Amino acid sequence: xxxxxxxxxxxxxxxxxxxxxxxxxxxxxxTRWMDYHGIKCPRCGQPFKVYSYNVKGPASVSAFLIxxxxxxxxxxxxxxxxxxxxxxxxxxxxxxxxxxxxxxxxPDLKRNADNPMTDDDFKKEVDTLxxxxxx
Numbered sequence: 538x539x540x541x542x543x544x545x546x547x548x549x550x551x552x553x554x555x556x557x558x559x560x561x562x563x564x565x566x567x568t569r570w571m572d573y574h575g576i577k578c579p580r581c582g583q584p585f586k587v588y589s590y591n592v593k594g595p596a597s598v599s600a601f602l603i604x605x606x607x608x609x610x611x612x613x614x615x616x617x618x619x620x621x622x623x624x625x626x627x628x629x630x631x632x633x634x635x636x637x638x639x640x641x642x643x644p645d646l647k648r649n650a651d652n653p654m655t656d657d658d659f660k661k662e663v664d665t666l667x668x669x670x671x672x
Contacts, residue, residue, distance in 0.1 A: 541572045543591045548613055551598040558669040559600060559609040567603075567610040567646065570639050578615040579638040580622075585615070597622070600669055601636055602662045603646055609669060610639060610646060 544552065552571060559566040570579070575592060577584045585594035595613035599622060602609050612635070614622065640647045 539573050540590050542575055542587070544571075544575075544595065544613070545593070548592075548595050548598060552611060552613075555598050555600055555611055555669060559611070562609075562665055562668060563607075564602070564665075565606075565608045567608045567643075569643055570610060570612045571598075574639075574642045575613055578618055579612050580614050580618040580635045582638070583615045583617075600666065602665060603648060604658060604662055605648070606646070608646070609666075610636075610643075612639060 552568075556566040556568065575585070575595070576587050578595070583594075585592050587593070592613075594615060596616035597619035598611060598613050600609045600611045614635075636648075
């Protein structure tokens, strides 16, 4: 069995807060990225320093929704990406890169290409994410 990764207290507290908010919205918090694969920023690919499963370098915790699975995937990003995310309200071109990076390690989470998201679905996702992320 693979050993879980450990994070600094600040990241751990952010992780717990995001996880609780996700669950309060009636969604399943998907934590496998943070637990086993979070050794690099999924947004830019910058590796974090890892010492005996203790991950150093993440600056913030974020999430994205997979509405058709009723899940929210929790992940951590590096400081430059965290600053970029804060500057932009509804994501940017790197949102898809982030998701694809995570889907490479966790292919069972990949979105259903046969069922594209409608504008109303997207708005609901954004509203739910705003609640989760405290915006």
